[in-house]
Amino acid sequence: MLRSFYFGLFVILSSLSAAQTTGDNKANATLLGVLRNWCSANAEYATQEITFPQPKGTCNESDLYYGKWFRFLATTSSIEITVKIGAEEGTMQFPYIYLWDENLNELACKQYDDADDDLVLNFHELKRGKWHYFTIYNHSNSKYVGMFTLCVNDEVTYDFKEGAIELFELNRWCSPEEAYTTEGATPDEKQGSCLPKGPNFNRWFTFSATTNSIKATVKYGDSKGTAKFPYITLWDENLIELTCGKYKDESEPIRVESSNLIKGKTYYLSVDHKYNENYTGSFTLCIDDGSLQKQDLVIILGRMMDKAGDVAGSEIKLLNEYDEVIQTVSTDNKGKFKFSELPPANYFILIDRDDSNLAIDIFQTDAEDKIIKKAVKREEKTFAFRNLPTNCGFVTLVDCDNFQISITEGKQGIIGKVVNKKDLTEGIQNMNIYLYDSPEKVVDSTVTDQFGKFKFLNFSPSQLTMVKFGKPDKSLYTEMLLVNDRGIALKAATSGQMDEKGFFRFMELPAIKAQPLALFDAEEMQFETGSAFTLNNIYFESGKYELLEKSFAELDVLFIILLSQPSLKIEIGGHTDNTGNENENYTLSENRAKAVVDYLVSKGIVKERLTHKGYGPVRPVVPNDTEEERKKNRRVEFRVIGK
Incomplete structure (x- = not known):
């Protein structure tokens, strides 16, 4: 009442x-x-x-x-x-x-x-x-x-144990920078044993243990917070102290650790100061329950350059999916920056300038320095990470959507980039690169620029294409694309395609920019269970179910997607229009769907990941009133049935 x-x-x-x-x-x-x-x-x-x-x-x-x-x-x-x-x-x-x-x-x-x-x-x-x-x-x-x-x-805040902020993310999680503050806090409950007198200005947090371990860190100083001389105490649910940590200097992070937690039990953290109100201020909190191993973590690294050279001292912010700043670093004297040991998540990068002359490369790698994502500009000063592009054989050092070269009609070209294998942002300058049309004959040569980039232009498509470094070096990593006069990537080569004599061998790519393929932006698609996608460029002769060769480019894209997402399971569905015998249409759509499955299996996809079904005319996407509409209803789709 x-x-x-x-x-x-x-x-x-x-x-x-x-x-x-x-x-x-x-x-x-x-x-x-x-x-x-x-x-x-x-x-x-x-x-x-x-x-x-x-x-x-x-x-x-x-x-x-x-x-x-x-x-x-x-x-x-x-x-x-x-x-x-x-x-x-x-x-x-x-x-x-x-x-x-x-x-x-x-x-x-x-x-x-x-x-x-x-x-x-x-x-x-x-x-x-x-x-x-x-x-x-x-x-x-x-x-x-x-x-x-x-x-x-007027609600009970984290100034009290009863209003403690509940922490749900415990896997290498950090709050946004300066997310919390002891300013305005009052004393509540018990004094930590390492605190000379108190409690004074404590703030409270709580979590439910998911493992037997926890490490809680308070970061302050610079962009992390204005607090000074903090203390942190770990308590069990009955407020019995487990461990207490105190400052060592004015900016070094403080932490508490314990490996004696009981899974499912509730624990508390309190952050406090010595009794001096001038020490109160903001801080950043990080939590790690040890469930993620080092090999599970990711690294983000990048480099900024402009026409004058490296951009040093530029402020780089790492944002989470809510656009909150969780870390801030500055570029070094070579324009480089790095965020290490991050849990896998949806990250964004915010830079402090927007200059048309700026060249910036940002990569996300795994613990073994393998590129897993590349950043692209989302809006002014902000970059988002995209999965590796399927249309260029997962080449990332070269911008697959913007080759920035002009090739004479009827000719071909090569663009590439050479970097330090241990630092993908370190382009190798003045590297001699040679183009061969046979193992013995050099037909062209070039030198890498300040970014490690190189190109060969306007050679004949009939020419045997082989590339070799002047001095092969296993500490280097390179990627290159062979493109035609319409800006279509036809072949790709990376350091993995270098033979024992130092020649890079190009592998064939589906020329997916040659026509408006449905999967052109496949790296941006959300492959959720139940979602369906039309394969727009699958061709059969009328009334038959043998795949025509011009279908292979689109099916090769689907093949690459399945390779890149090994847990994905799909159903291939065949569809017809409403003309002809209905039973024959069911049989035809079934056989066409099976033909697609057979092709993918022949490329190496495990058969257990694929099913097929013929739907005949019962699932039209448009009415069957005109020939153009009937053409749209004659289609092959794939639907995600498991991840």
Whole structure:
């Protein structure tokens, strides 16, 4: 009943809270009806000259002349008041927060640390059902008067064990940078054994153990946070301390570790400081339960260059799928950057400039330095990772969608790149590359540029094509593509195709840019169970089920997809229009679907991953009223039936 009463008051007060008041004293205090995770618009409120008498507070020695009063009805015992200033949030400087009961007895106060810093006050002993007031002041000088943004929250927060933030991701997980703060925190529960005195400003986290081990790390300093001299304590569900960790210097991360957890049990972490409010501040939290081994982790590395050379000192941010910054690094004197030992996830990269002259390569590799994804520009300054392209034989060093070369009609060309095998961003400059039309005859030569790139242009398609380095070196890695005059990648070669004499042998690729194939963007498709895709370029003679040779290019793309996703299981479905004998149509569609399966099996796909079915005319995609519509209904599809 009491909860219903307070909820009713919330509704009434919410409707009243828009009423405009001067806020220059208690009688004119602005009413706040919504207290749960509420924030005003940016710079909605302003300090002003207040009218006296005013209650005397303990956070200031002299009278304060400029402020803004607010009032609220307490429905919980807790309140967090945040004043945000600076930039678009407000122009006020040197803020104070005072909290009063209904008789104007001071309950708590908080004063500024710096002129433009946000200010947070927490209090957890409100009297439910009673009116309370708070005042936002600025220092007693009219030049500090200005706008501010106000946030309030009356729910139990991670300032208390009962409001501990629950951590669900425990596999090499890190919070966004500066996600948490001890600023405004109050003491709760027990003191960690490594803390000389306390608790002081502790924040609480909780998790359910998924393994017997845990490692929790508090990071601070630079982009990780402003906190100083932190402590972290690990507790069991009965608040019996398991281990405690303390700072070593002002920026080195602190951690606690234990391998004696019980799976399924609840545990707590508290982060605190020595008793000095100046040490409070933001921090980043990382958790590792040991379930991911080093070989399961990924690495992101990249390099930035422009026409003048390497771009040093550029800030690079690693974002998670919610566009939150989880790590920040700077490019070194060669323009390189790296994020190591990351759990597999959907990552993005944010750079600090958008320059048309900028050349940037970003790769995601496994623990053995094998490329598994490449970053492409998503929007201004932001890059997203894509799976390796199927249309170029998984070549990634060369931009398969933008060759940037011009080849004479009827001729062919080669583009390639040479890098350090241990550092894929390190292009090898001034490397001699030779083109042969026989093992004994060099027909052309070139030298790699500052990025390690090279090209050969305008040689005959009938020419035997062999490429060789001037000085073969096993510490190097290279990729190259042979392309025709229409910009179609026909063949590919990598270091894996180099023979014992140092010649690179090109392998055939499906010329999938020659026609509008349905699978052209296969690397972007979501192969979820139940999803279906049409194979637009599968050809049979009328009334027959033998595959025509021009079908092979599209089927080879499907073959590469199945190779790249070894757990994928699919059904091949054959479909006809509604003309002719219905039973014969069922048989024809069945045989055509089987022909596709047989082709994939002949290429090496395990038969158990493939099924086939003839649907005849019963699943048209369009009406069968015209020949053009009937042509669309005569098709072959594949449907994902397992992953």
